Amino acid sequence: xxxxxHQRLGLPNLGLGVGLRNQHFAYLMRNDPQVDxxxxxxxxxxxxxxxxxHVLERMASIRPIVMHGVSLSIGSTDPLDWNYLQSLxxxxxxxxxxxxxxxxxxxxxxxxxxxxxxxxxxxEESLGHVVQRVRQVQDYLERPLILENPSTYLEFxxxxxxxxxxxxxxxxxxxxGLLLDVNNVYVSSHNHGxxxxxxxxxxPHASIVQxxxxxxxxxxxxxxxxxDQPVPARVxxxxxLAQELTGGVSTLxxxxxxxxxxxxxxxxxxxxxxxxxxxxxxAPLHQTxxxxxxxxxxxxLVSA
Ligand SMILES: [Fe+2]
Numbered sequence: 001x002x003x004x005x006h007q008r009l010g011l012p013n014l015g016l017g018v019g020l021r022n023q024h025f026a027y028l029m030r031n032d033p034q035v036d037x038x039x040x041x042x043x044x045x046x047x048x049x050x051x052x053x054h055v056l057e058r059m060a061s062i063r064p065i066v067m068h069g070v071s072l073s074i075g076s077t078d079p080l081d082w083n084y085l086q087s088l089x090x091x092x093x094x095x096x097x098x099x100x101x102x103x104x105x106x107x108x109x110x111x112x113x114x115x116x117x118x119x120x121x122x123x124e125e126s127l128g129h130v131v132q133r134v135r136q137v138q139d140y141l142e143r144p145l146i147l148e149n150p151s152t153y154l155e156f157x158x159x160x161x162x163x164x165x166x167x168x169x170x171x172x173x174x175x176x177g178l179l180l181d182v183n184n185v186y187v188s189s190h191n192h193g194x195x196x197x198x199x200x201x202x203x204p205h206a207s208i209v210q211x212x213x214x215x216x217x218x219x220x221x222x223x224x225x226x227x228d229q230p231v232p233a234r235v236x237x238x239x240x241l242a243q244e245l246t247g248g249v250s251t252l253x254x255x256x257x258x259x260x261x262x263x264x265x266x267x268x269x270x271x272x273x274x275x276x277x278x279x280x281x282x283a284p285l286h287q288t289x290x291x292x293x294x295x296x297x298x299x300x301l302v303s304a
Contacts, residue, residue: 009144009177011099011209014064014250016269024262025055033063034266039252040095042069046087060095066210066250067097068179071113074133074147075106075120085140092141099209101146101179104130104167121156122166127173134174146209148179151187151216151225163188164202171207178203181212182238183231183254187223196238205245213239213272214254218287228257229286230268236275236283243276 015036020028022044038059045056059065071084092100105117120126138145147170149163161169167178180203182196189196213236215229231239231253243249253269260268271281 008206008209008246008249009175011144011177012250013248014066014098016272017064017066017250017252018265018269019068019252019254019256020056020059020065021256021259022052023259024265025051027262028059029055031262033059034263035063035269037064037066037098037250039066039068042067042088042091042100043071045095046091056095064098065095066252067092067095067100068148069100069102070117071107072102072137073105073107073113074102074137074145075104075118075126075130076109077106077129078109078111080133080136082140085137089141099146099177100141100143101148101210103148103150104170105150117150119150119152119154119156120166122159122161122163124160127161127166127169130170131173134170134176138174138176144175144177146177146179148181148212149184149188151181151184153191153222153224155192162194162199162202164199168202168204171204176207177209178207179210179212180208180242181214181254182242183212183214183216183225183235186235186238187216187225190223197241200238200242200245203245205247208242208246208249210250210252211239211242211246212252212254215283215286218285223285226257226286227254230283231271231281232283232285233280234285236271236280239272240275240278240280248276 017037017039018035020038020040045052103117106120107113107117134145170176185196185199189199213231214225214227215231216223217226251272255265
């Protein structure tokens, strides 16, 4: 399953992984993990020294771990949260993660955490702001920061850069890496009417360290990244394109609600192998009734 001859930012292709979720702890303590690596939500393990820490220690002893955070708020105008960064660094000392990622977003301002991953206005000014903060975070963590493209439901009319231009400039200026969520590209392209293939082709592929795949929900007017479905064919096609352009990078299946039993999750993950060989699963886009989503921002998962 693993193919590690490609190194980017000195970071290996870990193969196929899933999120470490407490629904699977008991299973994983008794069975072989059947995946190449795990991604953890950093916040779930910071200051948590119970059974979860015990499971993490065990998994970290047998598989590579990547730390994925949701609280960095790299785009906010609030000062960086140094207490949070210190907690991240302490957790990293324990886990020895292959890398640490978060999202290109902001989660609040004036010390209010909305628990949403909110989009930024994409301008030269906001780029300069994020560049300076990414440099500070990287200096403190003593490693490259890996940033994920968010799924978005609104855009700022002030924006002068496309998201792929913004991310490319950010990589140029800071040497950070990218976590390309192909499901988020699909969701955002649908919501804002751009070509998802053009987005993926326009990124700096040598800086893409990891991919996310997931199943969104079609709520009529909007697609929402619910992470509670099999990966639809359209997202698999974008995944194949991304793997061709990058030459093959670490892949993570996100599944955060209605979580299947671990063996079923592994079956869904392994479809990535046949997709790379050109066999796209015939999975439809999951649909739900449109009126459920009156304010789609409220439905964005913190675990994106
Ligand atoms: Fe994601």
